[in-house]
Amino acid sequence: MPELPEVETVMRGLAARLQGRVLTQVEVRRADLRWLLPPGLAARLTGARVIGFRRRGKYFFVRLDGGDSLLVHLGMSGRMGVAPAPPSLAAPALPVAHEHLVAMTNDGWRVSFVDPRRFGCLDLVRTDAEDTHRLLAGMGPEPLEPAFTQAILSAALAHKRTPIKAALLDQSVVAGLGNIYVCESLFAARISPRRLASSVAGARAARLVPAIRTTLAAAIAAGGSSLRDYRQASGELGYFQHAWKVYGREAEPCELCPGPPACAGIRRIVQSGRSTFFCARVQR
DNA sequence: ACTGTTACCTGATTGC
DNA sequence: TGCAATCAGGTAACAG
Numbered sequence: 023m024p025e026l027p028e029v030e031t032v033m034r035g036l037a038a039r040l041q042g043r044v045l046t047q048v049e050v051r052r053a054d055l056r057w058l059l060p061p062g063l064a065a066r067l068t069g070a071r072v073i074g075f076r077r078r079g080k081y082f083f084v085r086l087d088g089g090d091s092l093l094v095h096l097g098m099s100g101r102m103g104v105a106p107a108p109p110s111l112a113a114p115a116l117p118v119a120h121e122h123l124v125a126m127t128n129d130g131w132r133v134s135f136v137d138p139r140r141f142g143c144l145d146l147v148r149t150d151a152e153d154t155h156r157l158l159a160g161m162g163p164e165p166l167e168p169a170f171t172q173a174i175l176s177a178a179l180a181h182k183r184t185p186i187k188a189a190l191l192d193q194s195v196v197a198g199l200g201n202i203y204v205c206e207s208l209f210a211a212r213i214s215p216r217r218l219a220s221s222v223a224g225a226r227a228a229r230l231v232p233a234i235r236t237t238l239a240a241a242i243a244a245g246g247s248s249l250r251d252y253r254q255a256s257g258e259l260g261y262f263q264h265a266w267k268v269y270g271r272e273a274e275p276c277e278l279c280p281g282p283p284a285c286a287g288i289r290r291i292v293q294s295g296r297s298t299f300f301c302a303r304v305q306r
Numbered sequence: 307a308c309t310g311t312t313a314c315c316t317g318a319t320t321g322c
Numbered sequence: 323t324g325c326a327a328t329c330a331g332g333t334a335a336c337a338g
Binding site: 024025056080095096097098099139141142157191193200201202295296297 | 329330331332333334
Binding site: 138 | 309316317
């Protein structure tokens with residue numbers, strides 16, 4: 023599931039392939055994603071040179087030499103397909119399902135946006151106004167940047183009357199966390215996901231900021247070190263395997279606990295309709 | 307104003 | 323074996 027580390031990894035993989043290249047042909051196959059693709063998208067991308075990349079939360083921008091940035095959100099199931107363009111006389115490759123946008127580059131590669139569930143979106147915004155896009159306005163601080171401090175986080179949590187789990191999923195509190203990394207960060211900070219957000223202060227808040235940072239940084243490092251692995255045989259830049267400590271590990275022993283009978287292991291509960299994984303002995 | 311719930315969407319998994 | 327029900331989750335519309 024593409025949260026900040028996966029988005030960062032996909033963007034880096036795409037940058038390695040696209041930086042400096044010209045999009046020679048662009049085709050929209052399906053425009054009704056999360057929102058309708060902007061009219062004229064293919065025409066405005068065609069002929070443009072890719073000059074830069076930037077990530078913001080779970081979004082990233084592909085910057086083009088004409089002053090446009092392509093805004094990309096992978097939603098739940100979005101991926102980028104990257105493959106050498108087949109020689110013109112070669113047998114057609116197996117059609118890839120759910121390819122909603124396809125582009126050719128001047129150095130003979132074929133790049134596509136693939137999203138079966140269509141929760142993702144693409145849009146155009148002027149590069150000098152990226153942060154004014156409606157989907158980014160109101161977004162909280164980048165967790166890996168210096169502006170994300172204990173004081174800033176505590177101030178954002180102070181007026182929240184929700185469990186800390188729900189508060190950290192709120193993109194206006196901190197950008198880029200999703201269900202997996204909220205669970206992992208709260209485990210790293212030893213904070214119960216059920217604790218009221220406004221009661222996360224003092225020593226807990228002091229642990230939470232570095233816990234979020236190290237959790238995300240480790241996942242990015244894992245993605246970066248497995249660039250070959252997460253680019254699958256199909257040639258898709260997607261998600262990588264990562265060793266979660268609590269996520270998806272219901273009933274498994276917690277690595278910080280001695281095991282039964284002292285600790286029943288990792289529990290799964292449902293908060294605001296989503297699974298939360300945690301160790302009730304370690305996280306308070 | 308704020309909070310919790312549901313719809314959106316399709317593939318993978320589970321249950322009968 | 324096959325089909326239906328369930329689950330996954332980012333975001334926003336909706337309800338309270």
